[in-house]
Amino acid sequence: MLERYELEAFLTLAEELHFGRTAERLHVTTSRVSQTIRKLERHIGAPLFERNSRTVTLTPLGKQLRDELRPAYDQISASVTAASRGNSVKRAITVGFSAPWCGNLIVQATDLFRIRYPDTVVDIEEIQLADPLGRMRSGAVDLQLTEFPIAEPDITTGAIMFSEPRALMVPEGHPFAARESVSMEDLADATLITLADELIPRYWMDYYFPRRTPSGRPIPQGPATNFWPEVLVHVSQSVGVSTVSLRAERFHSRPGVVFVPFRDAPTIDYGLMWPSAGRNPLVQPFLDTIADAAVSE
Incomplete structure (x- = not known):
């Protein structure tokens, strides 16, 4: 049975693919991360990562385990966060944007979404262009309006909302x-x-x-x-x-x-994207709402 720290270490390293950055996020030493991953691999009986002096990559088994564990972990984390706020009834979604004009549309959609779904919490986050996929892959962002093209196996793309010269x-x-x-x-x-x-x-x-x-x-x-x-x-x-x-x-x-x-x-095309695995159930309602907001803009 996986311990919580083993799970956190594995999923963080699967995202960062770098032991140093993983250690920084978990506030531990690099050697602690290495020991935890080795222990997990011994427990499973197979390597989850390929590593050398320059790179860290997931093995096929590691990718499978990441894809299976991430949705459950995100759901548990969301439930714990909601409970810690003393508001476990409310559902939450975090929506990202990468340019001010994208942010304007997200704010309009959020105002409409809160009217339609008053029992939800919507957080809005600006995404830095130098790391356009990191926040989504970490599970911090559920839906994002961003510059296309995006062609990633773990990310689903939706409609182009608007295009700019x-x-x-x-x-x-x-x-x-x-x-x-x-x-x-x-x-x-x-x-x-x-x-x-x-x-x-x-x-x-x-x-x-x-x-x-x-x-x-x-x-x-x-x-x-x-x-x-x-x-x-x-x-x-x-x-x-x-x-x-x-x-x-x-x-x-x-x-x-x-x-x-x-x-x-x-043109520069701005479209919507969300994680392919473990999609937040509020993504589809927000997609519908942002489409309505774009029409009225």
């Missing part, structure tokens, strides 16, 4: 700043500020921060940032340029930064 954010004195529009080919003549991609799928990075133009010309890569405000600072200081939703100008306009529309870039 793309723009290039450039310093005020940049040659592109005086243009009415720019082309994807123009990126070869600029330095592109990007995001740190350790936690971002490569296909997502290629869609938003390409390394080559459509004709194959290399795009100079600038600093890789961890947070959106860093991108704004780098652009305003003439370090480089960055791709962005054209709507961002209404939210992030500042001195020294100009937003120039693309004339040939694909």
